[in-house]
Amino acid sequence: MTEYVVRFLVGGVMVSAFSMLGDVLRPKSFAGLFGAAPSVALATLGIAIYRHGATYAATQTFSMMAGAVALVVSSVVVCHLLMRARMRALPATLLSTVLWLIMAFGLWALAGGRA
Numbered sequence: 001m002t003e004y005v006v007r008f009l010v011g012g013v014m015v016s017a018f019s020m021l022g023d024v025l026r027p028k029s030f031a032g033l034f035g036a037a038p039s040v041a042l043a044t045l046g047i048a049i050y051r052h053g054a055t056y057a058a059t060q061t062f063s064m065m066a067g068a069v070a071l072v073v074s075s076v077v078v079c080h081l082l083m084r085a086r087m088r089a090l091p092a093t094l095l096s097t098v099l100w101l102i103m104a105f106g107l108w109a110l111a112g113g114r115a
Helices: 002-024 030-035 037-052 054-083 089-110
Strands: none
Touching: 002 037, 037 054, 054 089
C-alpha cells in the first residue's frame, strides 16, 4: 500500500513539474507530452531503484526505451497508412499495434531481454 502512495505522490509532483516545463516551451502542445509519460516513468524508476536496486532499474529503463522506439515507428507507420494509403482508422491502428509488439519484443530480445 505504501508503494502506491509513494508512486501517487512522486507521480503527482513529477506531473506538475513537467507540466510547468511544458507550459514554458513552445508550442503549447508540449505541455501534455511532458506531463504524462516522463513523470510516470521517473516515479516507477525511483521505486524500482529503491526496492530492487540499480541493475533492475536499468533493465526497466531499457524496456521503456525499446517501447518508446517501437511506439515512434508504429506512430509513423499509422500516419502513413492513414494519409497515404487512405486506410480506415481501425485497420491502420490494428496493423500498427502488431508492428509495435513485434518491434518492442524484438528490440528487447535483441538486447538479451529476460523476464
